[in-house]
Amino acid sequence: MAEKIDKRLRAALFRDRLSRAMQESGRSQSALARQVGVDRSTISQLLSGDGARLPNAQVVGACAGALGVSADWLLGLSDRPESAAELLASSLTLTEAPRALVDERIFEWHREAAGYKIRHVPAALPDMLKTRAMLEWEYAPHLGRTADQAIGASEDRLQWMRQARSDYEIAMPLHELESFAHACGYYAGLPAEIRLEQIDRFLALADQLYPRLRIYLFDARRLYSAPVTVFGPLLAVFYAGGHYMAFRDRDRIETFSLHFDRLVREADVTARGFAEHLRGLRDQVS
Numbered sequence: 001m002a003e004k005i006d007k008r009l010r011a012a013l014f015r016d017r018l019s020r021a022m023q024e025s026g027r028s029q030s031a032l033a034r035q036v037g038v039d040r041s042t043i044s045q046l047l048s049g050d051g052a053r054l055p056n057a058q059v060v061g062a063c064a065g066a067l068g069v070s071a072d073w074l075l076g077l078s079d080r081p082e083s084a085a086e087l088l089a090s091s092l093t094l095t096e097a098p099r100a101l102v103d104e105r106i107f108e109w110h111r112e113a114a115g116y117k118i119r120h121v122p123a124a125l126p127d128m129l130k131t132r133a134m135l136e137w138e139y140a141p142h143l144g145r146t147a148d149q150a151i152g153a154s155e156d157r158l159q160w161m162r163q164a165r166s167d168y169e170i171a172m173p174l175h176e177l178e179s180f181a182h183a184c185g186y187y188a189g190l191p192a193e194i195r196l197e198q199i200d201r202f203l204a205l206a207d208q209l210y211p212r213l214r215i216y217l218f219d220a221r222r223l224y225s226a227p228v229t230v231f232g233p234l235l236a237v238f239y240a241g242g243h244y245m246a247f248r249d250r251d252r253i254e255t256f257s258l259h260f261d262r263l264v265r266e267a268d269v270t271a272r273g274f275a276e277h278l279r280g281l282r283d284q285v286s
Contacts, residue, residue: 007052007054008050008051008052009076010052010054010075010076011051011052011053011054012050013075013076014046014054014055014060014074014075014076015046015047015048015049017069017073017074017076018046018047018063018067018074019047021063021067021068021069021074022067025067025068027066027067029043029044029047032063032066032067035062035066036059036062036063036066037062038059038062042059046059046063054075057071060074060075093245093246093248094243094244094245094246095243095244095246096242096243096244097239097240097241097242097243097244105244107157107160107161109229109231109235109237109246110160110161110164110166110231112231112234113166113231113232113234113235114164114165114166115165115166115232116166116231116232116233116234117166117167117168117169117232118166118167118168118169118229118230118231118232119169119171119229119230119257119260120168120169120170120171120228120229120230121170121171121172121225121226121227121228121229121260121263122170122172122227123227123239124138124176124186125172125176125177125180125198126170126172127154127158128158128161128162129201129202129205130198130201131194131197131198131201132151132155133193133194133197133198134194134197134198135151135154136148136151137190137191137194139151162205162209166212166232167211167212167213167214168209168212168213168214169214169215169216169260169264170213170214170215170216171215171216171217171218171225171260171263171264171267172215172216172217172218173217173218173219173220173225174217174218174219174220174268174269175220177217177277177278177281178281180195180198181195181199181281181282181284181285182284182285183195192285192286195285196282196285199278199281199282199285200282202215202278203275203278203279203282206274206275206278207275210271211271214271215271215274216263216264216267216269216270216271216274217267217268217269217274217277218263218266218267218268219268222266223262223263223266225259225260225263226238226239226240227239228256228259228260230253230256230257230260233250233253234248234253235247235248235253236252236253236256236257
């Protein structure tokens with residue numbers, strides 16, 4: 001008996017949503033019938049009556065396609081009228097990622113998420129914690145003569161990010177800081193004085209901003225993470241080198257948040273132990 005009631009309610013919801021979609025799209029019964037490939041009387045029957053019968057899947061799909069809504073929404077299986085393609089387009093965006101400091105796109109995302117916790121796995125060391133000398137060493141080869149101008153323009157944004165109301169959790173692989181301290185790999189040729197100044201900046205900011213800023217170090221031999229930033233419940237952004245991939249749908253944001261939480265939970269160096277670990281690395285700088 002309950003199944004019959006459920007079918008009647010679903011059929012009534014279908015009729016209501018079909019009528020609403022037709023009104024919003026400006027389609028008449030005749031126009032919709034022509035697009036769907038059925039008689040006008042068929043559309044009239046779909047919109048009238050109080051029975052529990054639903055049209056077949058082909059007719060539902062054709063009506064949904066003609067009206068620009070999803071079949072699931074017409075059938076009451078979803079509260080989102082957008083089609084699957086539209087939902088994907090709105091939930092995933094791909095934008096260019098210039099080789100620069102805090103570009104306008106990143107800054108917009110930070111401002112949008114002000115007050116929310118931001119989880120961040122940087123591609124290298126986190127820009128918002130770098131010294132000017134470190135920024136110049138890292139970005140000058142790419143930016144050339146405009147490096148000083150670009151860094152100057154970004155300093156206000158970096159300062160805003162440090163002072164924002166958001167809590168920051170940053171997770172980095174252990175080997176990133178070790179390579180930095182020993183001037184290996186990516187950091188080959190980085191002068192010792194810049195490394196020492198940068199470590200001192202890390203120590204000062206970690207102490208000054210804790211617990212609002214918490215830094216964790218994980219073992220990349222056990223765990224892996226691509227560069228990603230999760231801006232509270234709003235979006236998750238992957239850095240893919242030349243582009244940002246930004247996801248806004250709830251399920252993916254939750255998945256990436258859980259991924260980051262695992263990095264924190266299984267970190268070899270916790271936020272409380274970060275300063276001690278960093279002082280040990282400082283002693284190895286030569």
